[in-house]
Amino acid sequence: MIKLGQYNLLKVVKKVNFGLYLDGDQHGEILLPAKYADKSTAPGDEIEVFVYLDSDDRIIATTLKPKACVGECAYLKVVQTNRVGAFLDWGLPKDLLVPFSEQQKPLQKGYSYAVYIYLDEASQRIAASSRLENYLSSDGGAFKAKQVVELMIYAKSDLGFKAIVNGTHLGQLYENEVFRKLHYGERLPGYIRQIRADGRIDLSLYRAAHLARGQLADEILAHLKANDGVSRLTDKSPPQAIYDTFGISKAVYKKALGLLYKNRQIKIEKDKLTLL
Numbered sequence: 021m022i023k024l025g026q027y028n029l030l031k032v033v034k035k036v037n038f039g040l041y042l043d044g045d046q047h048g049e050i051l052l053p054a055k056y057a058d059k060s061t062a063p064g065d066e067i068e069v070f071v072y073l074d075s076d077d078r079i080i081a082t083t084l085k086p087k088a089c090v091g092e093c094a095y096l097k098v099v100q101t102n103r104v105g106a107f108l109d110w111g112l113p114k115d116l117l118v119p120f121s122e123q124q125k126p127l128q129k130g131y132s133y134a135v136y137i138y139l140d141e142a143s144q145r146i147a148a149s150s151r152l153e154n155y156l157s158s159d160g161g162a163f164k165a166k167q168v169v170e171l172m173i174y175a176k177s178d179l180g181f182k183a184i185v186n187g188t189h190l191g192q193l194y195e196n197e198v199f200r201k202l203h204y205g206e207r208l209p210g211y212i213r214q215i216r217a218d219g220r221i222d223l224s225l226y227r228a229a230h231l232a233r234g235q236l237a238d239e240i241l242a243h244l245k246a247n248d249g250v251s252r253l254t255d256k257s258p259p260q261a262i263y264d265t266f267g268i269s270k271a272v273y274k275k276a277l278g279l280l281y282k283n284r285q286i287k288i289e290k291d292k293l294t295l296l
Contacts, residue, residue: 095205
């Protein structure tokens with residue numbers, strides 16, 4: 021069964037001078053224009069294509085890769101607005117519509133926004149919404165504290181930053197626990213800090229300190245051994261450099277260094293660490 025707004029593996033039915041016709045099952049034959057087709061492809065071959073509606077609302081295939089599929093979130097730029105809504109660049113010739121009714125606030129040309137891509141069942145048109153709470157869950161019942169997750173930063177809140185969790189849920193990062201600059205649309209690993217009594221998800225960019233102390237000490241030793249016993253990441257290094265290497269805050273890193281120093285496993289100097 022063909023899935024609009026998704027990648028599909030389809031069989032070539034026939035080859036014509038303007039492209040390939042693919043077996044679209046319930047949708048009949050679907051055209052893959054010649055400019056997207058490999059000249060060596062022949063009838064009977066199977067190829068992976070993305071299937072969507074063109075500007076005339078006809079089902080069409082392409083080998084171009086959109087920035088996201090139906091059921092996914094993406095951070096996309098508005099390239100045009102009109103009386104119908106806002107149109108986003110999602111990497112295909114036909115821009116992606118965000119209807120006015122699906123805009124959390126009016127989207128402006130030239131700005132980028134986090135959106136969820138959906139298939140309108142009535143019209144079979146692919147569209148997007150910035151009303152993420154209508155499509156993503158805030159109930160963290162499926163997660164556990166300390167679980168590793170994939171985050172996408174999408175908004176600022178009074179408490180800190182809002183993030184999309186694993187592309188399916190919404191969660192909260194707290195300002196006083198963020199030790200690096202974050203950007204809207206940025207994707208990065210994170211952790212489930214806790215599931216609150218109301219079911220909402222609190223997030224962290226850093227592993228829990230009691231976990232990090234022991235594990236991090238071992239990682240620092242491994243890092244030193246892999247670099248001939250010397251590291252330039254000291255207790256004076258920028259928080260971003262520490263996070264990029266170990267995924268933890270500078271405060272946790274300093275505690276791990278203190279443990280290693282106390283155990284006489286490392287020597288701490290102004291500009292380097294040395295393995296003893």
